[in-house]
Each structure stands twice: as structure tokens, then as C-alpha cells.
Amino acid sequence: MSDVVIKIENLSKKYRLGVISRQMLVDQIESWVARKLKRPDPHASVFDHQTDRMPTPYDFWALQDINLEIKKGDVVGIMGRNGSGKSTLLKLLSRITAPTEGRISIRGRIASLLEVGTGFNYELTGKENVYLNGSILGLKQKEIDDRYSRIVEFAEIADFMETPVKRYSSGMRVRLAFAVAAHLEPEILILDEVLAVGDAKFQEKCLNRISEIRDSGTTVLFVSHSAQSVLDLCTHGVLLQEGRLVAHGTAREVTEKYLESLHLSHAEDALSGAVESHVGLQAGKIAQLLAQQLPDGHLVFNAAIETPDGIRTIDVGWISNSRMKTMRTEPTWSAAPDISVAIVSRKRPVQEAEIDNHFLLKSGAREAWIVMPDGTLDRRTQSGGPRMQLAIGEKIS
Amino acid sequence: MNLDQTEKNTWTTVIEPRVSLFHVPWKEIWEYRELIMRMVHRDYVSRYKQTFFGSLWYLLQPLFTSLMFTLVFSNIAKISTGGIPPMLFFMAGTVCWGYFSACVTGTATTFISNSSLFDKVYFPRLVVPISQLIVNLVGFVMQMALFLGFYVWYAWHGAPISMGWRIIVLPVLLIQMGALGLGVGCFVSAITTRFRDLQILLTFFIQLWMYGSCVVYPLSLVPPGPIHTLYLLNPMVSVIEAFRYAFMGQGTVTLFEVSISFVVSIITIFVGVLLFNKTERHCVDIL
Structure with a gap:
């Protein structure tokens, strides 16, 4: 129990669909009035999740009742088809959006990389951007100072650090961004597979670095579409399907389930x-x-x-x-x-x-x-x- | 139950649905102070980058505005400035109003211009408006230097202006202007995330508000009556009059006015932060 670093309890997230408009407001008022007059609700959806709250056709449950415990050092592959709720789970864990129900408890510093190069300002030099980006991702000045030389070395653009980033090629930008991200050294890391970008040589470097991070005992949550990557890198797996947690176990178990779910849908559609x-x-x-x-x-x-x-x-x-x-x-x-x-x-x-x-x-x-x-x-x-x-x-x- | 409690205490972060709307994460903002300073640096450097005049624009703007006002309102329209040299009078108003309006516009665009950033990384969102306030403060300081330069020149030439211990209120005025700017900006920001056309109204509205804030004429010119009372409800009036009184010895400052101004400022920032918190939670879902 003591080495659980992330504990997710009854987590649910609801989104409102559709454009915010006056029609939405009108529909909601009509629903409310109908309920008050004990008449059938003209806009009730058949898929009520909560009976005590007013149902609306605009509600979409991206995640429903997720319960999960992740222990220190686990490397967890989060898998699921598009629309299964992976990104929502990540956003909730990164505190970008708030849950509708449930609770997430985290022990340790958590760094979330949903995109590389967040907050890069093109007018500033490479060096200034390293400090800015590092700061946005949660590093303190001293920490960036310590890691600066390693970051520059990883990005392989030592000669260009004093040039404004707007003059960089897209490959250079991406390398610099990933270099900063690769040296965050948090206790818990959330990583999207698409972050390993650039040319093939650099991609390999990225994946190696991810392996290094994993080997150093960091708890990693790795989002991937590829069963192979999950098998390569992860110890455990989590499978999401339509907002629900369908499987949680060793990487092999979960990848098998994931592959099963894939080929079933082949037959269906x-x-x-x-x-x-x-x-x-x-x-x-x-x-x-x-x-x-x-x-x-x-x-x-x-x-x-x-x-x-x-x-x-x-x-x-x-x-x-x-x-x-x-x-x-x-x-x-x-x-x-x-x-x-x-x-x-x-x-x-x-x-x-x-x-x-x-x-x-x-x-x-x-x-x-x-x-x-x-x-x-x-x-x-x-x-x-x-x-x-x-x-x-x-x-x- | 005891075990549950101690276990709960060992968690670094707990993410739950309901956080009070009145909650301001002071401690967290303090922890992110380095990020605030980095954003200040970023905004300052990139604002006038690759321009001919660069940071000089901070000075050129109030200079030209004051010259124009002097020409139009003092020389042509012959509006009395109560004995204060017109350039100083207008510069005082322009510098103050400049700070306030910069804070409002800076804060108002927080969610829309940072939507991509907010979508990807967590940090307490109030960091962005706060960094705006500080960047604008840098501009204010530079403009004050210009103002004081003119001041010294005029004082040396025997203008009827006197500075004294009264200028000690400057920090208070700055805080009040900042709070007002933040409050109004938060209010606008909260609404524009839902209805974007209000952004256009904002620039227009700020300009009109300036004319009602005794920037180009002293409060003493306003006839007593219902209009005068309306003026008192404008918190910026008291601030600008107090500024002029403090630095140049001429201005209408009464306890009544000042207290109303304070109360309105406090209410504004309170409501603003409340709306900001509400929007912060939902902006990622809506934008």
C-alpha cells in the first residue's frame, strides 16, 4: 500500500457536446420546466448515467468509473482505440482539466509531456527557450542550470543556442524541445509515444532515453497505439474502451486483450x-x-x-x-x-x-x-x- | 479511520472535482514565482523585438500622447488644468491610465492567447495575469522616469508644483490600479471565452472609459450633481486625482471618494478572480 504512487478512485469525466448556443439553454429550460410539471422530459437521453441530475442529450461521458492503482517503478502502457478516453485520462492526471466525479491522489512530482515544445517563444534564443520551457514544465532555475549542458548535448545544436528559435529548422526545434523534456527527471512521467519525433537516428535516441528513464526507477505512464512499443518498454498495461477500464495487468496480458479487441472490430465493420x-x-x-x-x-x-x-x-x-x-x-x-x-x-x-x-x-x-x-x-x-x-x-x- | 487520515496526508497532490471558487492558490503561485519572472522576461523582450525604436516605445507613446493632448485640450480647447503645466498634467494622467489599460488588455486575452499552452501543461493560471501586471510595471517605471524628468525641468523653471511626503501613496495607487486592471481583465476574459466578440468591445470601451476618468481634465471641472456622483463611482478617478495631488499638489481628494474607490476596487477584483477561477476550470473544455 505504501508504494502506490497514483491512486484513481471512481474517476469520471463528462463533456458537453455541441456548440454553446442559445438553443442549448432553451432545451435545458424546457427540460427543467417539464420535470417540475411532472411531464415527460422532451429532451431526455436514453443513456442516463445519473438519475438525480437532469439528463441532457449534450452530455458525453469520456471516462466512467475508473479505478486504478499504480505502484512506484511501474511502467504502464495505456492503450485503447481513438476515443476510448486515453487523452482525457492524461489531461485529468496532468491537472489540465478537472474531474466530474471521483478522485486522483498522487505521491511525488509528476511531469506530463503531452506535447513537445510547449510555450516556445520564437523570438527568444534557444538558451532562453530552454529556461522558459523548463520553467513551464516545473523545473527550478538551479535544476535547469545543472542540466543545461546535458540538454544542449542531447539536442546536438550547441552552436545555435544564442540564435532566436525562429531561425531554427523544424528538426532543430523538435530536438531542442525533446532535449528539455528528456531531462525533467520527475518521479512520475506521463509520456505520449508520438513524442519520439525527428529523423530515424534521433527517434532511436529518444526511445533509448525513454528506456533509460524507465530503468532509473521512474514511474512511467506511456500512451501508445502500438502493441509492440508497449511490449518493448512497459511492465504493465491498462486498456481503455469507450471510457471504461477494461483491463489492467502485465504488459503481455493487456496487449493481447488489445489485439483481440482490434481484430474483433475488423470483423464488425x-x-x-x-x-x-x-x-x-x-x-x-x-x-x-x-x-x-x-x-x-x-x-x-x-x-x-x-x-x-x-x-x-x-x-x-x-x-x-x-x-x-x-x-x-x-x-x-x-x-x-x-x-x-x-x-x-x-x-x-x-x-x-x-x-x-x-x-x-x-x-x-x-x-x-x-x-x-x-x-x-x-x-x-x-x-x-x-x-x-x-x-x-x-x-x- | 486514523490510518486513512495519515495515508491521505502523505499524498503530494489530490485532484478532486469541487474546489471552492474563492480559492486562490497563494502557496502554489509563490512556488511558481520563477515561471512568473520568466514570462515577464519573455513578454518584455518579445514586445518590441526587431523594432527600430525597441524599448524606447515605452517612452515615445506617453510623450506623443501628452503632446497631442496639450495641443488639443489645453491650447485649442483651452481646458483649465488648474495651474499645473499642461504637459505634466497630461503626462501624469497618461502614465497612470497607460498602466491600467495595459493590465486590463493583458489580462483579458489570457485564456484566448494562451489556450494552446493551457491545453498542454498545468500551472496555476493566475500566473499569466500576474506576470502581465509585472511587465506593465516595468513600463510604468520607465514612464515615471520620463515624467520625473519633465517634472524637474518644470520645477526648475518655477512652476507652481510641489512634491512632498505625499508621494508615499504611489505604491498604494499602483496596487489599486493593478487590482482594478486584474479584476476587470479577469471579468472580460471570463466572458470572452464564451462569446468572442466582446474582445472588440473591450478596446472601444477602455477608450471611452478614459474620457470619463479625468485624464484630460481635473475633477474640479465637473459640476456638482448627479454627474459628479457618477464620477465618484469610477474608481480610476480617485486614483488619478490622488496621483496628481501627491506629485503636484493639485487634485480633488476626499476621504469619501477614496473610500468608495477602494470599495469598488475590492469588489471588482473579488468578482474578477471568482470568474477567473470558474473559467479556468472549464476553459479547456470550451475553447
């Missing part, structure tokens, strides 16, 4: 009769099976893309721990997983998948599968390599 929905289901099942059957490894999802016509192209792969270690020294996209599953769809024809697999097998994959549009699996192995024994047949139905 894919075009009827389309091959892709069937394929989506397969991908989910394969992912589950791989995760269950193969110990000591990580599940890798390469891309989940939502295109205007509703087709999702996902690749699944499993990487063993030993290979994971060697992969760290190279950019992730050039190293092969142990098992790669390529899904053929309208966006990726069979020929392309076969070429990819050929290449992957050459780069060290043990097995490369292709899921055909009708659900069959085509399995290729590295010649001479050991064949994985799995319970998946050649055709999944």
Missing part, C-alpha cells in the same frame, strides 16, 4: 462479403496462437493501416529473446523475426508477399508464412532450419 474481414480474423487468431505457444519472445506487429476503403494490412511476427537482443543494434525494419506471417490482401499481392518472405528467410527468419485471401496458410521454412511444431493446420477456419 469490414465490408460484408469482403475477404479482408476473414483475413483479419485469421491474423488475430495467429497472433493469439503465436503468443500462447511460443515462450521467451515478443510479438511484433509491423503495421496496422486503416485505409479509406477499410482494408487493413497487418503483418505478424514472433521474435525470440536472443534475436531481440541482436535486433537492438540495428533499425528494427531491417532485421527479420523468427516467424513472419504476411497477409495477402488487395494492397499486397501474393507475388510481393513471396518476395518479402524469400528475403526474410535469407535474413534469418526460421519460417515465413503467407495467409491467402481464402484463409489458407502457405508455410515456407529456411532450408535446413528447424521446423516449428505448432498446432496450426494448413487451413484455419
